[in-house]
Amino acid sequence: MPSRDITEDRHDADPRPRDITDMSSDSAPQPDKAHGGHDNRPPHLAHHFETPKQQFESGKLGMWLFLATEILMFGGLFCAYAIYRGNHQDVFLYGYGALDKMWGATNTVVLLASSLTMAWAVRAAQKGQQKLLIAMLVATFMGGVGFMGIKAVEYKAKYDHNLFPGQQFNAFYYESGKPKYPEKLAHAIEYIDGRNAGRGGASHGTDGQGGEHSDAAPAPGEGQVLQGAGHQQAEADAQAPAAVIVTASFAPPADVTNLAPPASPADAGVLDSAIDHAGVVQTPHAGHTQILWEDLSQTERGKVHIFFEIYFLMTGLHGLHVLIGMGLIGWLILKARARTFGKEYFTPVDVIGLYWHLVDLIWIFLFPLLYLIH
Amino acid sequence: MSDAHTNDDHNHGIGHITPVSLLVGIFALLIFFTVLTVAVTYVDLGPANIWIALGVAVVKGALVGLYFMHLRYDSPFNGLILVTAFLFLAVFIGISLMDTGEYQRNIPPPPTVRPVTG
Amino acid sequence: MSVIQDPVNSGVYSGQDQPGGTNYINHSKGVMSWLLTLDHKRIGLMYMVSVLSAFALGGTFAIILRTMLFTHSSPENPISDSGQELYNQMFTLHGAVLVFMFIIPAVPAILGNMILPLMLGAKDVAFPRLNLLSWYCYIVGGLFFLFVLLSGGLDTGWTFYTPYSTSTSTSVAAATLGAFVLGFSSILTGLNFIATIHMLRPPGMGWFQLPLFLWALYATSLIQVLATPVLAITLLLLLAEKVLHIGIFDPALGGDPVLFQHFFWFYSHPAVYIMILPAMGIISELISTFSRRHIFGYSFIAFSSIAIALLGFLVWGHHMYTSGQSGMANAVFSLITFSVAIPSAIKIFNWLATMYKGSISLATPMLYALAFIWLFTIGGLTGVFLGSLALNIHAHDTYFVVAHFHYVMVGSMMTAFLGGMYYWWPKMFGKMYNEPVAKVAWFLIFAGFNLTFFIQFIAGSQGMPRRYADYLPEYAFFHKFSTVGSYVLAAGLVLVLLNWIHALLKGKKAPQNPWGSNTLEWHTSSPPPHENFAETPTVSDPYVMGAWDYDESIDGYVHNPQKAQELAQQGHH
Numbered sequence A: 001m002p003s004r005d006i007t008e009d010r011h012d013a014d015p016r017p018r019d020i021t022d023m024s025s026d027s028a029p030q031p032d033k034a035h036g037g038h039d040n041r042p043p044h045l046a047h048h049f050e051t052p053k054q055q056f057e058s059g060k061l062g063m064w065l066f067l068a069t070e071i072l073m074f075g076g077l078f079c080a081y082a083i084y085r086g087n088h089q090d091v092f093l094y095g096y097g098a099l100d101k102m103w104g105a106t107n108t109v110v111l112l113a114s115s116l117t118m119a120w121a122v123r124a125a126q127k128g129q130q131k132l133l134i135a136m137l138v139a140t141f142m143g144g145v146g147f148m149g150i151k152a153v154e155y156k157a158k159y160d161h162n163l164f165p166g167q168q169f170n171a172f173y174y175e176s177g178k179p180k181y182p183e184k185l186a187h188a189i190e191y192i193d194g195r196n197a198g199r200g201g202a203s204h205g206t207d208g209q210g211g212e213h214s215d216a217a218p219a220p221g222e223g224q225v226l227q228g229a230g231h232q233q234a235e236a237d238a239q240a241p242a243a244v245i246v247t248a249s250f251a252p253p254a255d256v257t258n259l260a261p262p263a264s265p266a267d268a269g270v271l272d273s274a275i276d277h278a279g280v281v282q283t284p285h286a287g288h289t290q291i292l293w294e295d296l297s298q299t300e301r302g303k304v305h306i307f308f309e310i311y312f313l314m315t316g317l318h319g320l321h322v323l324i325g326m327g328l329i330g331w332l333i334l335k336a337r338a339r340t341f342g343k344e345y346f347t348p349v350d351v352i353g354l355y356w357h358l359v360d361l362i363w364i365f366l367f368p369l370l371y372l373i374h
Numbered sequence B: 001m002s003d004a005h006t007n008d009d010h011n012h013g014i015g016h017i018t019p020v021s022l023l024v025g026i027f028a029l030l031i032f033f034t035v036l037t038v039a040v041t042y043v044d045l046g047p048a049n050i051w052i053a054l055g056v057a058v059v060k061g062a063l064v065g066l067y068f069m070h071l072r073y074d075s076p077f078n079g080l081i082l083v084t085a086f087l088f089l090a091v092f093i094g095i096s097l098m099d100t101g102e103y104q105r106n107i108p109p110p111p112t113v114r115p116v117t118g
Numbered sequence C: 001m002s003v004i005q006d007p008v009n010s011g012v013y014s015g016q017d018q019p020g021g022t023n024y025i026n027h028s029k030g031v032m033s034w035l036l037t038l039d040h041k042r043i044g045l046m047y048m049v050s051v052l053s054a055f056a057l058g059g060t061f062a063i064i065l066r067t068m069l070f071t072h073s074s075p076e077n078p079i080s081d082s083g084q085e086l087y088n089q090m091f092t093l094h095g096a097v098l099v100f101m102f103i104i105p106a107v108p109a110i111l112g113n114m115i116l117p118l119m120l121g122a123k124d125v126a127f128p129r130l131n132l133l134s135w136y137c138y139i140v141g142g143l144f145f146l147f148v149l150l151s152g153g154l155d156t157g158w159t160f161y162t163p164y165s166t167s168t169s170t171s172v173a174a175a176t177l178g179a180f181v182l183g184f185s186s187i188l189t190g191l192n193f194i195a196t197i198h199m200l201r202p203p204g205m206g207w208f209q210l211p212l213f214l215w216a217l218y219a220t221s222l223i224q225v226l227a228t229p230v231l232a233i234t235l236l237l238l239l240a241e242k243v244l245h246i247g248i249f250d251p252a253l254g255g256d257p258v259l260f261q262h263f264f265w266f267y268s269h270p271a272v273y274i275m276i277l278p279a280m281g282i283i284s285e286l287i288s289t290f291s292r293r294h295i296f297g298y299s300f301i302a303f304s305s306i307a308i309a310l311l312g313f314l315v316w317g318h319h320m321y322t323s324g325q326s327g328m329a330n331a332v333f334s335l336i337t338f339s340v341a342i343p344s345a346i347k348i349f350n351w352l353a354t355m356y357k358g359s360i361s362l363a364t365p366m367l368y369a370l371a372f373i374w375l376f377t378i379g380g381l382t383g384v385f386l387g388s389l390a391l392n393i394h395a396h397d398t399y400f401v402v403a404h405f406h407y408v409m410v411g412s413m414m415t416a417f418l419g420g421m422y423y424w425w426p427k428m429f430g431k432m433y434n435e436p437v438a439k440v441a442w443f444l445i446f447a448g449f450n451l452t453f454f455i456q457f458i459a460g461s462q463g464m465p466r467r468y469a470d471y472l473p474e475y476a477f478f479h480k481f482s483t484v485g486s487y488v489l490a491a492g493l494v495l496v497l498l499n500w501i502h503a504l505l506k507g508k509k510a511p512q513n514p515w516g517s518n519t520l521e522w523h524t525s526s527p528p529p530h531e532n533f534a535e536t537p538t539v540s541d542p543y544v545m546g547a548w549d550y551d552e553s554i555d556g557y558v559h560n561p562q563k564a565q566e567l568a569q570q571g572h573h
């Protein structure tokens, strides 16, 4: 094994430059290193490091750099989130109805607790408390199990309501302005609208907004829509897309309804802003966040699936990191049982701990962004 | 970061040893903020809600970073890495968000919005 | 592996200057001693073999596509559909392979791995295992691209723009996975270099005693660590889009294709600096050494590397002026793009000032350095043209852009890489190359490159669009001229390769320090021992070369410790 040779070689030939000693002063004392032979060299100290402290600090620096890459990788998803939420607020207000904030909060607590036990495990390793170290690592691992268990329950509920991404599943797929799976869509709308309505407060579709609806040209199914039966709306979408869209009612119907395919981007801008504007007007912004299906403009309806995809991508990638973390902690448990770690050597516990805390830290941001939309 | 050398909890060995009381105290704070952030969603504050939620998340994240991840006692460079990562992320999100927001009104609507019947 | 093994087994390496007769190449034997090695020098060599193979592959694609462009269609002789498809594949694959597998890894992974720890007087990089893992990531990524080649190719362009990339039937999924894994290889290298430069600097080497090559590698690594993860998530999203049809980027599903370009260029513009910054680092070393003068404006060059790395993150939108990006963003990006010219110009002027009144030796590495200054100036200045909105709208997606980025990414980066290879070749292998042949090859490359690409500026300004398999007769002269130039360039590169192989097998024994430069890698034998330094080198100013005396008998420089001491004392006063 070549690394052995390395370790031995270095003691014959080693001493590092000592002519200028500004750096060696703050590293650990190294008295008879040059003559001492390898007995003095801790077994875990790699050949290219001078001191355990240097090795430990290097390991931590490496992990921090890796965590920076993790942040920027997740950052791409946060960016997608910010852009869709920033530009399509109502889509998010609608979609988040399918999520359960109590499950989210519970999972936050579970993950925070596992972060506590992880930090405690590092302390135990530093102090050489072998049993406590193993106990804390096991507790952390169980935190991961609990988190993923709750996540599984939540995913199951989404799956049952056709909200999963992928061509075959997601109820909210629109293509060319039509829902791809009208029956699934109706089911999903019922589920989410039901939950949104149950979130308390204002009943929807009365006063101002209702008025706008009734101003619109009569269309098949419009009457039922006003009563809040989302699934009929969905069917109406499927059957008579053009008519329904017209009923989405923007102020100057003469300009818009007679419009041929927009002649220039500027025209398209007018048309689209009119639609989005309609969506905004319909939104009961004044303190009520219970967006229902019929509050969404046609453009927005076609984007509801994107909320769920962002939800699944973010929590999915995060869940994957939890699983990887659990694997690493499992490996730490095996190593700890073999009494690998002690006061002099606990770098793996420390850096895997950093990784676990980062996974926690990312969840700390995911939780309010996904579950606490307001 | 001279704390790391003067703290009595550890005078030999490497790395900073965090006292149990501090760890548990931080955990309690984190739980408190979690409850707080959920509670705030039951009060309607308009657009302030999201900023409060994010603010609380930043505080929680800072607690995790400073104490659980030892940043408070660590080489400042490690903290700098974390801050830099967030800064570059902010550039990425900020400029993309600005641009997408600007061109949103230029996006043609989906085909069916162009009325077929009139 | 036979390429690496042969010289070892044939006993070419005599382990000169080593009492034990061993160096890192013959220190242990057998394929496994290479495949499981943790030695940064061996990993550098393995990278060299694999990256140069990728270069040969991508270069072949490039020659094929230039050959296809030698002729254009006419009513009697129309271009077939399959011909057009083949062309799309060739231009895509030449771009993807050369960008992800040659230009990005070449300097950091080959020369950086080889030289960075030596320049620090260290025994290895901070994380040797991650270093090896990075090479395996590279190989796995390469295998994905091989799979792409054999399974339907790729015709999206190297940029993978949606929605075309999610709808084409070619192997986009495999290619994105390949680029994803290659990204990890790049991240691991960058992470390792940052940690190494922070933690393994020897006593006496503060930040401002670092050789400028290391400053450049440090700045490069910052980009690798901060930008590459965004590429990773972009490719994952593209993959999800392709496989699950999630539609974040697909307008038919309510998504936003311009968003994909934001994602892609947030990585890929900084990636241009992953390509060029380490090349600039090499040039700083070469210019000082072969002018036998202390580098001029050390801290300006050092900080300009960092400035380029940071500013590079703020200009990605200049690739998107015509994509539907908002006017506001266009203006902001254009403005910041101009500012990148400042640190780049600072470097150029400091190199020129270093040469001023120097004792310039036109050895092969220096010829490449001079070629770099020439090519980079053209590539950089045309970049400023393209950064301005008005001209860009006109020149976008024409050969003007093609010429511009080839001057930077190929002309500049490749000449610096070749210069660095020649410069450190004696150190890496303990063998000298044939100098006259090297100069002829240099001339062919420099001439061939300019013949191929300068005329593309003209073709582009006349309106020749890029990425087309066919063109109007009025562009025929430009294309034929360019194609002939590319053959000259290829001939030069083949000559370089033959010269290197000849050097390995029959080359003259190299002295410890053939150039008289003072960075620490020249303070050990050529090639270095397994542990890098038999005797610990003394750190001193890397650009003070006075302590090296020329010795005719070995055609190299010998260190004079007494002079070194005197110089060190002078330095202190």
Ligand SMILES: [Cu+2]
Residues within 6 Å of the ligand: C268, C269, C272, C315, C316, C318, C319
């Ligand atoms: Cu660019």
